[in-house]
Amino acid sequence: MPETYAPSARAALVQLMLEGRVIPNVELVKEFKIELGKDDRDALNDDGLLESSKEGRRLVHRITDKGIAWCINDLSEGEAPSRMGPLARVHAAVLRRVMRFLKERGLFGEAVRPADLEDLIRQVYLELGDGYQDWVRLAKIRPRLSAERGEVDETLLQMVKAGDTHLVASANQKVLTEEDHAAAIRIGGEDKHLMAIEES
Template sequence: MSPRELAVLLTLLAEARELTNADLLAVAGVTLDGTPRRRLNELGLVDSEKVGRALVHELTEKGAQWCAAELARPRPDKAGSHYAGALYAVLAGLHRHLETSGQLLTDVFVPDVAGQILRKYTEITKGKPDQVRLAELRNRLPHIPPADFSDAMARLADRDGVHVRAEADRKTLTEDDHASAIVLGGTPRHLLTVEAVR
């Protein structure tokens, strides 16, 4: 397995969701295309599907099993940089934890929904502290179940610099706004403003 392929597999595992090449690049500084993509697809470790103009990659069950087995493997002689050696030390430590706790990798790695919301907010606002409708965020993150979105928004609302507010002019609210609102303190909230993404 090449370092690039290993990086993709571990990133898909850690993110626990489908990722486009743009997502992979933003999260781990790597993309999956050409020969490496075909190889991982043919090995049955990753499923890749064209959605619009983007390739979307997802770790298969076989891919998750491969990652679990990788935790127990010794560091390859040609691991390369210090980072690669350190990575294998971390993987070995994770393997020890799973062995003693009886947990599975799927218990450890869950989607970072709050992180996805903040990344999408930053993409929409280009990093400025502008107000964004929750309906727009939900529409741009269709893979996130509504309950997970609401839970993540409630956690984000507790952070310094994150404001989840009600729309003052209720006449401007659409059906989409009502459906996408989250309730905090008994009040439906429709807008997100982040002073600084953290």
């Protein structure tokens, strides 16, 4: 049995796992109707399931690998909230059975895979920039993507080949941070640090 948390905390973790990206707290509330209170947030952070941090004035959340593992166990072994109606309780029982089936066959990751990575990159790009054609640092984009670096690089290259995405080196190399160097993608023997997407 996984350790239990409040329903809102459990919901936040599962939503973050499904989205596969960093989610601002305001979006968690407005878009997903999940209010993650300070006590619940602190408990999840202290237990290593969640990483909450400030980006400017915004509080953002990212699920950890440990958090994903906890979600898998909770969905397959966790108890349903006590105040559920009969239909919701039966749905929870079906979910647990399906989850066990997926876990036993190693299919869980494929079943809950986040939205298409290219769509996710485009969404994060627009969230971080000032609209299409704005140059955004890869160092800001990469941390928002819950995907392996190789998979992200391959997707970026496919986007460039499609013609509406551009990757360039920073014109002023002196202002680059360690994060910029680490996030760069090497193309044609040159590190690219910035990305822009044209409006289709």
